[in-house]
Amino acid sequence: MPTCLLCPATPKPDRFEMSDSVPGNPQGAAEMSRNSQLERRDATMGRGAMAFYEQPIELVRGEGIWLFDANGKRYMDIYNNVPVAGHCHPRIVEAMRRQASTLNTHSRYVNETVLAYSERLLAHHADPLDSLIMGCSGSEALEVAVQMARAATGGQALLISNATYHGNTTEIRRMTFGPFEPDYKRVSFPQTYRPLAEGASEDELRDRHLGEIQRAISGLEAEGIGLAGMLFCPIFANEGLPDVPKGFLPQAAALVRAAGGLVILDEVQAGFGRTGRWWGYEVMECTPDIVTMGKPMGAGIPLSGTATSNAIASTFHEKCFYFNTTASTPLQAAVGSAVLDVIEDEGLVERSARVGSFLLSELMPFMDRYESVGDVRGRGLFIGIEWVSDREKRTADRAGAGAFVERMKNKGFLMGAAGHQNNVLKLRPPLVFEQADAELLLTALDETMREMHG
Missing domain, CATH: 3.40.640.10 (Type I PLP-dependent aspartate aminotransferase-like (Major domain))
Incomplete structure (x- = not known):
């Protein structure tokens, strides 16, 4: 298993795409295994049981802000509100x-x-x-x-x-x-x-x-x-x-x-x-x-x-x-x-305020940079990005928000959407989240928005 990297010295990759396959487990075999699991899930939990993402992932380990799937791919957890102290502290x-x-x-x-x-x-x-x-x-x-x-x-x-x-x-x-x-x-x-x-x-x-x-x-x-x-x-x-x-x-x-x-x-x-x-x-x-x-x-x-x-x-x-x-x-x-x-x-309340303030301030310019970002708001490490199809009319874009979440998952960042129209991108990482982690997230968010704006 890869080592969980939590320190600021962790080098940033130039891009965030990660292969679904690893040596000894080619992508085709992984796909067959996932389909079998989904069939078993339907059989044991009932069809329609909620599962995230178009291609649900099997998570097998957590550490700090990171989650790992069965193929060894790591994901930054920006979704879960349960592990405020980080996974498996x-x-x-x-x-x-x-x-x-x-x-x-x-x-x-x-x-x-x-x-x-x-x-x-x-x-x-x-x-x-x-x-x-x-x-x-x-x-x-x-x-x-x-x-x-x-x-x-x-x-x-x-x-x-x-x-x-x-x-x-x-x-x-x-x-x-x-x-x-x-x-x-x-x-x-x-x-x-x-x-x-x-x-x-x-x-x-x-x-x-x-x-x-x-x-x-x-x-x-x-x-x-x-x-x-x-x-x-x-x-x-x-x-x-x-x-x-x-x-x-x-x-x-x-x-x-x-x-x-x-x-x-x-x-x-x-x-x-x-x-x-x-x-x-x-x-x-x-x-x-x-x-x-x-x-x-x-x-x-x-x-x-x-x-x-x-x-x-x-x-x-x-x-x-x-x-x-x-x-x-x-x-x-x-x-x-x-x-x-x-x-x-570990001073997590203060850290939430400090790192959250940094993250919010760095996200604010996205409103000028990308037409789909209608608003950025939040407090501490709970931030929402309003995804719209028409900024002037403030038209909620649920489908666009969903597509954004899928792209981020594929890059190794797990997040969700909220709001009464389900178009608000929700950033809610564990409170052990540091500024270096925020910078890594910001780079991925920026890259994904550039992709979606052509």
Whole structure:
């Protein structure tokens, strides 16, 4: 296997095309093997199970920011939000091994490792977020958050974005796929690139979106439906990382609280340093009543969390019979603590801010250089490139974004697309990403854009 190269001294290749074949495994044989695997996958997982890329790849190893396929080809991981500390970080692997060989039980026993981890994680949050309920997935964390809000307020309805995604359980997927009524009132997600009103100032746009929030609240009151709260990703990640009018989120929160609702912010994508701050709600200057966490929390071990005040958590336990056999375990806590160790000791939050700022500044000129780049935006190591077919009309180009992602994969860079029209190229590398890695990525992005612009 090739050695993973993470240091700035790694020489840059002139070009990024890499052969699918290696000695002893010619391309034809590799193609036959891949087709056989896809057939077996359909047979064991069901036809239609999601797989990335026109030619899906078989990954067999990860290290740092790199992933390796079965033929030894390496790929820079610009997609995954789970390994913020890098793939297979030795400190996290060792913590996992050590705890798994000692004890792993469920949440109905008392365990110091679980308590210490909860206290340590909560110390990174703002007041009054002082209680934690652990789960195994972001979807579970959101389920708990929704139950909490309904138990604490007596209300049922939640305000959500009209282009959101929060999970895949029966209840949480309703926020994306419906049915929405009467429990979920959708409002336009805030953005400046395709504004509600052309030519409006940022303040005017903010007020228009706040007006929509207030009308939704008033509509619920008129229908006799109680308000439980609002639920947003603080940086609106699935909506395409829009630039949000300043002050929108805290003022929306004030309207919801005035109507008796609670504020739930979903940090599954934004949290743990992704934005250059510990939490996306810090960037938006809006402290929630309930916050959900997942993905990077356990570096691949199923681990999520819902944090809130002790009063809300206690009401939840009183009104909602809840326990989770495979959550709040010593193994989860040991791995979660190791993730915090790496983030803190390696300065990954600061690195996300520093390297992300460099990457964003280097990408900004792409808007002048390439007609298809309608906008570049983001925070920390979470950056979106708006791919359009008509810059003046800001026409989303989903097919073009997909073609770009495929070309980058073929060069050895794994990325994806996001946004309600799936045309926003998403750059989201592990937080161990260094400036030298960013320079390598920038060269590949530039080269691919030149190719696509003929």
